[in-house]
Amino acid sequence: MKKMSLTPLLPLGAEYLELKQQENRSQNLSYLNGTLVGNNNSISGGIMSRTFTGGVWGLASSADMSSSSMEKVIKKAISNASLLSKSVNKGMLILPSSPVKGEYLFFTKKKQLTTAQKIDFLSALDNYTITKYPDLSTRQISFFQDEMEKYILTTDGGEMHTMTPRAILVIVLMVNHNGEPLTHYDVFGGFGQFEDNFSDPAEYYPVIDQVYNELMDKKDAVFARGGTFECVLDAKLAGILSHEAIGHTTEADFVINGSIAGEYLNQPVANDIVTLIDIAHTWDGKTCPVPVFIDDEGTKAEDCVIIENGILKRYMHNKESALKLGHTLTGNARAYAYSDEPLIRMRNTMIVPGRDKLKDMIASIEDGYYLVTSSNGQADATSEFMFGIGLGYEVKNGKIGKAIKETSISGVAFDLLKTVTMISDDMNWTAAGMCGKKQMIPVGMGGPALKCKVNMGGK
Amino acid sequence: MDKRIIMKNALAALKEKGADKASMWLTGKVKEEFNIVYKELNLLRTVESQNLLLVVIKDNKQATTRLNQFDEASVANAIDEVMTSVESSNADPAFDISPMQDPQVFSDGAAQMEADKIVFRLNEFTKTMKHDFPNVYFDASLSFGKYTNYYLNSNGVDYAETGSSYSFMTMFTAKVGRKMSSFNYTGFDIANLDKPLMEINSTRELMRQITEQTETKAIPKNFTGDVILCPFVTGDLLESLISQQFGNSGLLTNSSRFPDHIGQQILHSKLTVYNKPSDERFANKNPITGDGFLAKEAAIIENGVLNHYPIGLFTANKVGKKRTIGDVDNMVVESGLKPLEDIIKSMDMGILCMRASFGQPNANGDMSAVLKNSYYIENGAIQYPISESMMSLNLVDIFNNIKEISYETFNTGSSIFPYMLVGGVAISHK
Numbered sequence: 001m002k003k004m005s006l007t008p009l010l011p012l013g014a015e016y017l018e019l020k021q022q023e024n025r026s027q028n029l030s031y032l033n034g035t036l037v038g039n040n041n042s043i044s045g046g047i048m049s050r051t052f053t054g055g056v057w058g059l060a061s062s063a064d065m066s067s068s069s070m071e072k073v074i075k076k077a078i079s080n081a082s083l084l085s086k087s088v089n090k091g092m093l094i095l096p097s098s099p100v101k102g103e104y105l106f107f108t109k110k111k112q113l114t115t116a117q118k119i120d121f122l123s124a125l126d127n128y129t130i131t132k133y134p135d136l137s138t139r140q141i142s143f144f145q146d147e148m149e150k151y152i153l154t155t156d157g158g159e160m161h162t163m164t165p166r167a168i169l170v171i172v173l174m175v176n177h178n179g180e181p182l183t184h185y186d187v188f189g190g191f192g193q194f195e196d197n198f199s200d201p202a203e204y205y206p207v208i209d210q211v212y213n214e215l216m217d218k219k220d221a222v223f224a225r226g227g228t229f230e231c232v233l234d235a236k237l238a239g240i241l242s243h244e245a246i247g248h249t250t251e252a253d254f255v256i257n258g259s260i261a262g263e264y265l266n267q268p269v270a271n272d273i274v275t276l277i278d279i280a281h282t283w284d285g286k287t288c289p290v291p292v293f294i295d296d297e298g299t300k301a302e303d304c305v306i307i308e309n310g311i312l313k314r315y316m317h318n319k320e321s322a323l324k325l326g327h328t329l330t331g332n333a334r335a336y337a338y339s340d341e342p343l344i345r346m347r348n349t350m351i352v353p354g355r356d357k358l359k360d361m362i363a364s365i366e367d368g369y370y371l372v373t374s375s376n377g378q379a380d381a382t383s384e385f386m387f388g389i390g391l392g393y394e395v396k397n398g399k400i401g402k403a404i405k406e407t408s409i410s411g412v413a414f415d416l417l418k419t420v421t422m423i424s425d426d427m428n429w430t431a432a433g434m435c436g437k438k439q440m441i442p443v444g445m446g447g448p449a450l451k452c453k454v455n456m457g458g459k
Numbered sequence: 460m461d462k463r464i465i466m467k468n469a470l471a472a473l474k475e476k477g478a479d480k481a482s483m484w485l486t487g488k489v490k491e492e493f494n495i496v497y498k499e500l501n502l503l504r505t506v507e508s509q510n511l512l513l514v515v516i517k518d519n520k521q522a523t524t525r526l527n528q529f530d531e532a533s534v535a536n537a538i539d540e541v542m543t544s545v546e547s548s549n550a551d552p553a554f555d556i557s558p559m560q561d562p563q564v565f566s567d568g569a570a571q572m573e574a575d576k577i578v579f580r581l582n583e584f585t586k587t588m589k590h591d592f593p594n595v596y597f598d599a600s601l602s603f604g605k606y607t608n609y610y611l612n613s614n615g616v617d618y619a620e621t622g623s624s625y626s627f628m629t630m631f632t633a634k635v636g637r638k639m640s641s642f643n644y645t646g647f648d649i650a651n652l653d654k655p656l657m658e659i660n661s662t663r664e665l666m667r668q669i670t671e672q673t674e675t676k677a678i679p680k681n682f683t684g685d686v687i688l689c690p691f692v693t694g695d696l697l698e699s700l701i702s703q704q705f706g707n708s709g710l711l712t713n714s715s716r717f718p719d720h721i722g723q724q725i726l727h728s729k730l731t732v733y734n735k736p737s738d739e740r741f742a743n744k745n746p747i748t749g750d751g752f753l754a755k756e757a758a759i760i761e762n763g764v765l766n767h768y769p770i771g772l773f774t775a776n777k778v779g780k781k782r783t784i785g786d787v788d789n790m791v792v793e794s795g796l797k798p799l800e801d802i803i804k805s806m807d808m809g810i811l812c813m814r815a816s817f818g819q820p821n822a823n824g825d826m827s828a829v830l831k832n833s834y835y836i837e838n839g840a841i842q843y844p845i846s847e848s849m850m851s852l853n854l855v856d857i858f859n860n861i862k863e864i865s866y867e868t869f870n871t872g873s874s875i876f877p878y879m880l881v882g883g884v885a886i887s888h889k
Contacts, residue, residue: 032711035551037773039544042525043537044510057502063509063527080503084493087578088500116547123549138712174712174822181714181822226681226849226887256497258596258634324497339506376818378829381632381642384847386829388818408817408827410849411889455889457827457849 001045001149003161009070011078014155016052016095016319018297019074021045021065021151022338029118030142031126036119038142046338049077052320055090056081061339095319098329099158100300104293105149106163110195118143118194124201125208129173133212137181138174143167145194146442148336150296158298164291166190166442167197168432169204171211177219184215184391186373190431191289191444214372214391217403222394224404224456230368231409231454232361232395235428237374237387238447242276242349243435244377245385245413250306250314251332251344252321259381260414264312270417272310279303279348279444280331288348289431289444292331296342301331306349307417318344336439343437348444354423361422361451363398369456370395371409383413408457416452424449462487465511465529466611469538473515474613476542480516482556482612482751485509492602493577495585500578515541516556520548553776557751559615565746568623568650572603576652577625584629584656592633592666594673599629601656608747616751624648624742624872627656633669640672640844643814643832645691648742648872660869661690668813668832668844675846678810678835681887685809685862686850687802687836690869690876692815697732697792697876699820700854705765707774707786714822716855717765718778726763727861731793733758734769734784738791742872745788757784763859794877795864802863802880804839810886811836812850824854830886847889857881 001023010019023045030038047070048061058081060073126141133139149163172185188207189197198204233241248254249261256262261269270276280301281291292301297319304316315325318333321344333342362370370393377387386408394401429446462485473481487509494502511534514523522544526537581601588597605623610616628646632639645665657663688696702708709715717725736745736754748754750771759767767783768775775782803811810833817828827849835842858881865878 034549035553035777036520036548037551037711039522039548040524041540041544044525044527046508046527056500059502060505062507064507065528076505080505083574084500084503087582114547115544119547138714140712174714176713180716181712183714183822226851226885228889253496257598258632258639260637260639263637339504339508341502341504378816378818380816380831382639384641384829384831386816386818386849405825406821407851408829408849410816410829410847412847455847455849457829457851457887 003151004065004067004070006070006151006153009067009074010153010155011074014051015092017155018050019070019153020048020296020338022048023149024337025147026145028142028144029122030140031122032140033138034126034130044337047073048338049074050341051077051081052095053081054085055093056084056088057341058082058084059341093323096322096329097156098300099154099156099298100294101159102294103161104291105161106165106192108193108195113195121198121201125204128201128205129208135175136173137176140170140172142170143194152296152298154298156298158294160294160298162293165193166289166431167192167194169198171208173211173215175215182215182218184211184218186211187430187432190429191287191291221403221405224369224392224407226456228453228455230365231452232358232365232370233450233452233454234370234372235424235426235447235449236430237371238351238450239349239428239430239445240374240377240387241450242351242447243346243433243443243445244379244387245383245416246276246306247278247346247349248379249381249383249413250316252315252317252325252327253344254381255315256321256324257381260383261312261315264414267312268310269312269414270307270310271420273354273423274307274310274417274420275305275352276307277303277305277350277352278316278332278346279350283348283350289429290347290442292334292347295331295333296335297333299329299331299333301347304330304332316344316346318342334441336441340439343439345435345437345441346443348446350445351423351447351450353425353427353448356422356424358424358426358449361424361449362395362400364422364451365395366397368395369393369404370400384410385413386410410455410457416454419453420450422451460529463609465534466609469513469534470611470613472538473513473542476538478515478517478542478613480556480613482514482610484512484608484610486606486608488604488606490602490604491572491574492600493581495581495599498585498589498597500581513537513541514556515545516554517545519550519552519554520545521554522548553773555772555776556612556614557616557772560753562617563753565620566622567744568742573652577601577603580652580656587657588666592670594635594670595631595633595666597629597631599627602626610747610751612751618747620746622744624650625652631666631669633673635673638673640669641831643669647870650742672832672844675844677846677888678848678886682808683883683885685806685880685882686884687809687811688879688881689813690878692812693792693879694790694874694876696854697858698790700824700858701759701769701787703820703822703824704855705768707770710768710770710778711774720765721768723765724763725765726760726858728763729795729861729864730760730763730858731758732760733791733793734787734789735791736789738789740870740875741789745873748785750785752785754788755784759784759787789873791875792877794866794868796866797863799865799867799878802865802878803836803841805863806836806839809836810834810845810850811841815850820854824856826854827851849887851885852883856883
């Protein structure tokens with residue numbers, strides 16, 4: 001993205017105003033049964049201005065990335081706010097401020113590969129799959145990469161230029177069994193560009209073997225029984241639990257709109273072995289899947305410790321919610337497209353690892369389930385959640401048994417967290433997630449394995 | 460530069476650089492979006508967006524690129540990039556573009572936004588909410604979107620469509636003391652602002668329901684039986700079924716249980732599903748399909764008999780079928796004769812499902828969902844809102860086990876769905 005000169009355009013005297021230039025770039029390459037059905041590139045860029053006056057917001061945007069266009073967009077944003085203030089005028093409100101300046105551009109330092117070289121990588125994976133597993137009815141090997149580049153300037157002194165990429169490989173295998181299709185998939189990769197995540201296709205052959213073996217387990221799958229059971233949620237599931245079950249209820253806009261978490265601040269909401277954090281950018285010395293150093297309101301992004309040793313400690317904020325609740329800023333204001341307003345969004349939500357071993361956790365279950373992978377998830381203001389289970393196993397007398405057919409699990413998160421009795425000492429991040437809340441946005445989710453009570457959907 | 464000239468120049472450049480076939484969509488939209496946040500008017504957002512999608516076929520290989528900067532250099536770069544990409548693809552004779560059809564121009568919707576009326580209707584909605592439903596927390600938005608889209612391809616197809624509509628969306632939850640309901644939401648596209656938002660579709664009834672959902676009870680026992688699916692859930696489940704069993708995804712991935720079943724009765728005879736792209740009841744009509752054909756009105760499923768596979772040109776070529784109607788953008792499920800009230804009266808025991816939280820169904824149609832904002836029915840009457848329950852079902856099975864379809868329907872602005880009573884659903888409490 002050719003960075004515009006925005007500083008001279010920033011108007012003086014506005015209560016609060018943002019200028020943004022943004023470009024989202026993506027690439028999608030997708031093999032379906034040996035045919036490259038997807039070979040797509042996309043670039044979408046533009047400018048936006050948003051202003052806060054008299055307690056209301058005006059926003060305008062355009063795909064035209066020129067100085068003259070930005071001048072028009074600023075005027076339109078101001079006139080939009082002015083139009084709204086005729087109906088609602090709360091007087092002058094001062095938004096909280098914690099501005100910083102910074103540049104975080106995560107372009108790969110390796111030599112960039114051509115599209116043809118990336119296609120060769122996928123083709124090698126596809127060839128390996130069909131050669132070794134000719135019994136598959138369908139195979140899909142897909143790669144997508146998205147890059148979000150933003151340049152933002154705010155009247156309270158914030159300035160940032162960021163480029164945040166992620167590169168994801170998806171392997172989907174399907175087989176016909178007793179006249180019915182069985183499918184299984186897994187997702188790999190994460191923060192960075194293709195070159196940062198993938199090199200030798202042979203490194204992924206064992207991964208394909210594992211996806212295939214798990215698919216074969218599903219041939220003998222049984223229905224899960226409906227009801228509440230003691231379960232071990234694998235580390236791959238902890239992230240979606242952190243995000244869906246707890247995270248959404250503690251976004252301050254949900255809290256202001258009545259979320260049950262509004263009733264629990266500084267109260268116990270989980271077993272005291274549970275600590276849950278929305279990490280801004282770095283955990284355990286490593287960059288998280290979706291690093292945010294400065295948010296879209298120019299605020300310094302800080303880790304938000306939501307639950308500490310079982311006590312609900314903090315909500316995630318943007319400027320407006322922090323003003324409304326009188327809390328400090330956390331740096332959670334994020335927008336997806338150039339034309340979008342920043343909303344309160346999670347960044348990298350995780351449960352802190354404990355001290356237990358996964359095998360001991362499974363061994364401690366008398367009659368329950370070991371749930372390994374999830375598909376999607378949804379949350380509620382009550383903290384009731386559901387998410388799909390792509391792969392799980394029965395556990396009887398501490399031993400893993402038959403695989404279960406795909407199902408959903410649900411529960412009330414603040415009840416579930418009180419049933420957590422063991423937490424594993426390992427950690428898994430997932431980076432392929434897109435969270436939908438008016439706008440879609442990439443999010444990171446992570447955590448260890450948990451032993452807890454879960455409501456299983458089943459027969 | 461005029462957008463049609465940009466497209467024609469791009470088409471000529473692609474042909475000159477070796478494309479055998481090319482097609483493109485150029486879309487443009489201006490949207491003014493008024494938002495209520497925390498029960499008050501809070502944000503007015505103006506969005507100007509545009510996109511150009513280029514699809515190139517060379518030596519039976521295909522590549523696409525999308526851009527939104529239309530200056531000469533950006534378009535030239537995109538053309539070079541897509542022509543490089545297409546060389547790296549692999550060949551498949553199924554890639555194709557739509558054949559020559561007569562040029563057509565479509566126009567629909569209001570020419571201008573009524574901004575004062577938007578503010579009036581939103582303020583009216585807010586005032587009604589605060590007065591009639593004081594315990595309900597809500598956000599809402601009402602926008603006016605005006606679009607111009609062009610489709611052009613190297614076989615001479617040249618379509619243009621302009622249109623506009625208003626879109627309303629609200630999300631809400633009720634709270635009394637520390638007791639609260641699940642959230643619910645509703646939304647629709649409309650052609651004008653003649654009616655109060657509260658009185659369109661079932662908005663007022665959903666608000667009434669949410670206020671009583673702060674008190675929920677467990678179902679008396681787990682059972683397998685009848686469920687009335689509200690129109691949103693009927694639509695979501697039916698769209699999943701069609702995509703999985705009859706659409707592009709099901710046929711391309713070999714996961715359909717009905718890959719060669721045209722003319723066969725595969726679903727319940729009460730079920731008829733149309734594609735009605737020009738239905739006057741819709742604020743959002745879709746006269747042109749994504750693969751560059753005129754959209755046709757047709758019964759996809761008629762009295763349970765499969766008449767058409769709703770698949771695009773590539774899928775049709777790939778699986779050796781004739782493309783008949785393409786993708787479906789305006790689905791209408793034929794309504795029944797009984798009002799919802801009478802359907803409820805006819806039930807001994809069951810569930811009224813007003814929202815369902817679920818993910819991607821299994822490839823064979825098995826799925827489970829959390830019942831949200833839903834009710835227990837016994838002895839022909841709604842008893843109470845239910846707590847933490849799930850339903851497990853098979854998509855093919857439930858649409859073969861339809862007992863009633865309601866007279867009442869919900870018009871989203873691009874689809875129309877009724878309530879549907881289906882049997883054989885397993886209901887379990889936590």
